[in-house]
Amino acid sequence: MTENNNTKLQIRLPLLFALTLAVGMFIGQKLPHRDGFARFLPNSAAGAQAGAIEEVLRYIAARYVDSVQMDEIKTSAIDEMLKHLDPHSVYITPDELQAVEDDMSGGFEGIGIEFIMVEDTMQVVTPLSGGPSEAAGILAGDRIISINDTTIAGIKMDNGKIYKKLRGKKGSTVKIGIQRGKATDLRFFNIVRDVIPVKSVEVAYMLDAHNGYVKINRFSSKTYTEFMEAIRPLAEEKGMQNLVLDLRGNPGGYLNEATELLSQFFPSGKLLVYTEGRTESRREYKSNGRVRFNIQQIAVLIDEGSASASEIVAGAIQDHDRGWVIGRRSFGKGLVQEQYPLSDGGALRLTISRYFTPSGRSIQKAYKDNQDYEKDAVHRLENGELSDGSKFKPMDSTQFYTGQGRIVYAGGGISPDVFIPIDTSFANPSFYAARQLTAEFIARWMEGQPKTNFPADLPAFLRQFKISDAFFAEFLAYAAQQKPELKHKELLKSKAALCLSLKARIAKSLFQDTGMYSVYNDDDPAIDKAVQLLDRSAPLVGGK
Numbered sequence: 001m002t003e004n005n006n007t008k009l010q011i012r013l014p015l016l017f018a019l020t021l022a023v024g025m026f027i028g029q030k031l032p033h034r035d036g037f038a039r040f041l042p043n044s045a046a047g048a049q050a051g052a053i054e055e056v057l058r059y060i061a062a063r064y065v066d067s068v069q070m071d072e073i074k075t076s077a078i079d080e081m082l083k084h085l086d087p088h089s090v091y092i093t094p095d096e097l098q099a100v101e102d103d104m105s106g107g108f109e110g111i112g113i114e115f116i117m118v119e120d121t122m123q124v125v126t127p128l129s130g131g132p133s134e135a136a137g138i139l140a141g142d143r144i145i146s147i148n149d150t151t152i153a154g155i156k157m158d159n160g161k162i163y164k165k166l167r168g169k170k171g172s173t174v175k176i177g178i179q180r181g182k183a184t185d186l187r188f189f190n191i192v193r194d195v196i197p198v199k200s201v202e203v204a205y206m207l208d209a210h211n212g213y214v215k216i217n218r219f220s221s222k223t224y225t226e227f228m229e230a231i232r233p234l235a236e237e238k239g240m241q242n243l244v245l246d247l248r249g250n251p252g253g254y255l256n257e258a259t260e261l262l263s264q265f266f267p268s269g270k271l272l273v274y275t276e277g278r279t280e281s282r283r284e285y286k287s288n289g290r291v292r293f294n295i296q297q298i299a300v301l302i303d304e305g306s307a308s309a310s311e312i313v314a315g316a317i318q319d320h321d322r323g324w325v326i327g328r329r330s331f332g333k334g335l336v337q338e339q340y341p342l343s344d345g346g347a348l349r350l351t352i353s354r355y356f357t358p359s360g361r362s363i364q365k366a367y368k369d370n371q372d373y374e375k376d377a378v379h380r381l382e383n384g385e386l387s388d389g390s391k392f393k394p395m396d397s398t399q400f401y402t403g404q405g406r407i408v409y410a411g412g413g414i415s416p417d418v419f420i421p422i423d424t425s426f427a428n429p430s431f432y433a434a435r436q437l438t439a440e441f442i443a444r445w446m447e448g449q450p451k452t453n454f455p456a457d458l459p460a461f462l463r464q465f466k467i468s469d470a471f472f473a474e475f476l477a478y479a480a481q482q483k484p485e486l487k488h489k490e491l492l493k494s495k496a497a498l499c500l501s502l503k504a505r506i507a508k509s510l511f512q513d514t515g516m517y518s519v520y521n522d523d524d525p526a527i528d529k530a531v532q533l534l535d536r537s538a539p540l541v542g543g544k
Helices: 013-028 043-063 072-084 094-105 132-136 159-166 221-235 255-262 308-320 370-374 376-382 427-433 436-448 458-464 469-482 488-493 495-521 525-534
Strands: 091-092 107-110 113-118 121-125 142-145 173-179 187-192 194-197 201-206 212-214 242-246 269-278 283-286 298-302 323-327 335-341 347-356 399-401 407-409
Touching: 043 132, 072 091, 091 094, 107 347, 121 132, 121 495, 132 187, 142 159, 142 376, 159 173, 173 242, 173 469, 194 255, 201 221, 201 347, 201 495, 212 221, 212 495, 221 255, 242 525, 255 269, 255 283, 255 308, 298 525, 308 323, 323 525, 427 488, 427 495, 436 495, 458 495, 469 488, 469 495, 488 495
Parallel strands: 212 242, 242 298, 298 323
Antiparallel strands: 091 347, 107 194, 113 121, 121 142, 142 173, 173 187, 201 212, 269 283, 269 347, 335 347, 399 407
């Protein structure tokens, strides 16, 4: 439901890292679950440890001088214990668990809209195709004023509270009051909630006559199915021969979904990844041989936000010389978690093993100092690695070899075959603040623009539509009104990037996600390099 703010710029390091920690921990969830972890400990040890913790909590609840929030104390105690392990072993509270599972299950129950907050009013970006809002007649640009006769506009209601009002059991009804266009009167819609898919495959389209493009934002429980559905028309109807698989900013997810997807690129029995741990014997994942489409050459795009299952895909492609890995060094998460339900309704996600690429590489980066681990992405920017890939020195000098004899290294992530430096020429605080306003500015502007003002199809839009100086000046005036602290000189320095964002937002309004990504990808150096390599008639030689 939330607005998709993906942009071409890959400098969103703090957000990427946060997503990596939040979602990348799911990699082992498809492995067999246990009833609990205490059975792995000697009975006396398990009983003594659990007993002492419970005793302390009971004493605090019964005898402490002041009133305390016991749930907060318990959560803090668990978090402190887990700090002595790795950064991906975590306790998930009952409140957090449902939201996380909704995200990774590939669906939730609600009304099916994508929206943004324009100042203090919720505005529909688009009703999701096939969803209940589309069926009820909700349109892009509608402003939601009330939910079940409760006003939500003009009061700066927290997004979390709005979600709770819109979501509910399948088959239940929610009453929505909207304003449309310049009308001041409310229109009311009774919308029957349904299961709303949360797509992990954001977009799939043809870059040109032979090369397809697929963007995957995470590996959820339905990613493989979504991927196959997305590439079917490209392969069967549009002549796709080669594939650009964009995993930039993808924090990972389910291991099995990654290996199912990889099976489309390899013959039966090819080793894709294996896992092994102190109490877990080696477990191998091999291609299943069910290849439905003849994908010839492959380019995988990665960056510092690509983690976990994304690194499994990139590692297998690289180790078997199946295609090119393009971009910047990946996150470096090679730990496998398993989830254990807890009696309070929460869950423990515990690291039980490591995963290894086909050549035997463990790509997990060091985590002894959790503070450095959390700031790793920032360190890469500060030490210049994101601009010059040669500045990365593998923490493990052991050499591993791909199928064609190329040397690759373990530890610290997957290093690309072709490095693409990050562009920071327009990066400044005012740019990032102003870029957040492009969605709401375009949403307001598009209300008064008939579609006849724009080229009729996407290719024509990409060629013909330009952001004029007058339009950019109008946006700057709006930005200055919303955020007076913005520096005009910094905004002018970032003009090209902001104009690109504005054009992409207009394309999204006219042509959905395919339009937005087409704008961003139209002048993307990683995409350009991928197409250049894919168009070579010779097979991969030496990864270059």
